[in-house]
Structures are given as C-alpha cells and as structure tokens.
Amino acid sequence: MSPGDGAALGGSEFVFELCVCQWAEREWPPEGVSTDDAAVVVARQIGTRDRRWDTVAVECDPDGLRQRARFGLDELDSDLLHVVRNAPTEWTYYRDALPDPGYPWRYVREAIHRAADREVVESRKRNNRIQIRQVAPYPDWVRRIVAIENKPDLDASAARALAPQLERDVALALADEVWVATSETGETVEPALIEDVPVEAGILTVDAEGDASVSWHPRTLSVDDPGTRILERPSGGAHDASAARFEYADPEWKRDKRLELAERAYGRGWRAYADTMRPDCRHFRLTDERPGFLPYCAAKECHQTAGQCSGSCPDFEPEPPVWRAGDWPISGGPGKGIKRLLDSQRRRERPGLDEGP
Structure with missing residues (x-):
C-alpha cells in the first residue's frame, strides 16, 4: 500500500464514488437524519434494467441483517428468492409449497437445485417427486433503500442532464x-442548490477529506403506493405539443424489486471494483487516505479508473512470478492479497457471516 497524495476527491467520478461509498458505510445516516438503530449495507452500480444508481445505502434491521447471513454472502436472485421465501417448514412437494411463478416449472426446479447446492434450502426426492424444506425463515431485514447519484462537478449542464433521471426516480x-x-x-450557497435539481432530491456536499454534510434534505417517497414509470416525455419548447408516455408500477412489483436490489447490495457491496481492474499489475496499489483505501497506479501516478486499469493499458506489467511464491501452498502475489483484503472488509460489514448456524 502506498501513502495517499491527499487529492483523492480532485480525481475522477469513479474515485469520488468510492469516497462516497466509504463515507456512507462509515457515517450513514448523515448528521441531523434519524434512522433509529438501523444497520447499513452500501453498494455501488446496482439498479434495475432501466436505471442504475451510483451508490445505494440499504438501511436494515440489525437482527434481521444478522439472520440474513444464514443464507450466505452471495446474493439471492429473483428465482432463488421465490424458493427461499416460500419454502415450508416441513417436507412438501415443491409445486404444493411454492406459488405459481408465472413461468414454466422446469425453471423452478433449476432454482431448487441451485438453492440446495448453496444450502439455502433442503431438497430430497420421494416417489420421484422433489420435496423441499426451509433451512431457516427468510428474515424481514430491509427497512429503507436510499439512492445516491454522484456528481463531483455539478455545474448547470450536468444538473440539466441529471434532472430527468432524478425526476424518473421520484x-x-x-x-x-x-x-x-x-x-x-x-461558496455560501452551493451551486447545486440553485441548479435544475428536483426539490424532492436531497443534496450532500462532500469536502476534501471525504466527509459529507447535508445541504438539502430529501422528501421521503411513497414506496408502498403505485409508482409512475415515465417512458417518454416531450423535449419541451414553444412548438412541442407532444404528450408524455407513462405506465404505473404496482406496489407488489416494487416490493419484489426492492428486495432484489437489497440482495444485490448485500452480495456485491462496493469493493468489487478490483474484479474489473488489474490488481495483479506490479504498478497497482491501494492508498490509505482519509476517505479510506483507494486504487492507485504507480506508473500513471494517479488514482486510475476501472476503464484505465486493464490488460490493454500500455503500462500494464504482470507481477513477477517470485512475488507469487512466498507462501506454501502458493497463495498468489500482492494482487490476490488486495482482493482478499477487500473481501474481508466486505465480510466484516455483514454481521453473522462467520458465526455458526
């Protein structure tokens, strides 16, 4: 690891995003915002098919979050959730136990096999019929989901481009x-407060040390009510008389999608950036700065982005083989060590994972 250069937030939006994630994991909720005793799970770059958020903070029931660990660190996708949430306490034929999924049952059988392999349900075959039983009740662990869009340089043009996305979120x-x-x-009045940002969206201002403060409080949205999915909207102007196109999202769809988002946040976290970068390069470092650990390229002498840190980078040099042979059995070089460090930090934020059943 290398010492930081003290200018992390002056870099790319990617680095700014990592700083916001680390602040949220360390400090959420912001000062002046009460969330009782909620635990928090932070992730980055997750969302739906049509919308991906930069940072997501899932406020959780502490006991429920600990019970969620019974189902492992990896996320449960929608097919697995269908099985795990509806698995009975006693051995039951799976078609009698599970509600109709709305798609062929063969896909449910595949999900049951995957769930059994991960030991999140029990399955057996009796009289040529697959029976299932829960290993534990799936907990009600999600309280609230908070979406954060990261824009380090929010000037007028960036605010105009961001406003339609925020309006769709609202x-x-x-x-x-x-x-x-x-x-x-x-500035006395932050520029973001006078730009074209919806009033329902809150604004966090992040200082050079990576600490955030509230400049504008958001409005709490009605997640239990039907939502409006904006499909198309007129561009505006004196001669634009076209109508907007929209459809409603029913509350049941929203409940299921929110749980899927929370599961993705639980499984992926925000430290998975190392999986899309090249920590096995001899120039890759982690800098220990005030906001936290950040990737750093010794060849470029900057905090690189995920796009810059790839095998096609002209400065890429694989770790020397001797770096990877220090222990027996061979445990890899510094790149593997960085991944293990980030993974251990992620596990540390998931209480109950290393406890017995």
Missing part, C-alpha cells in the same frame, strides 16, 4: 430517498 418511488452527492465548493 416518480417511480422505488427508493425511499434520492440524493445527489457533489463536491463542496466553499
């Missing part, structure tokens, strides 16, 4: 709150 109300995080400018 109309759909899939998240309980929507925030925009931007760099602190030191």
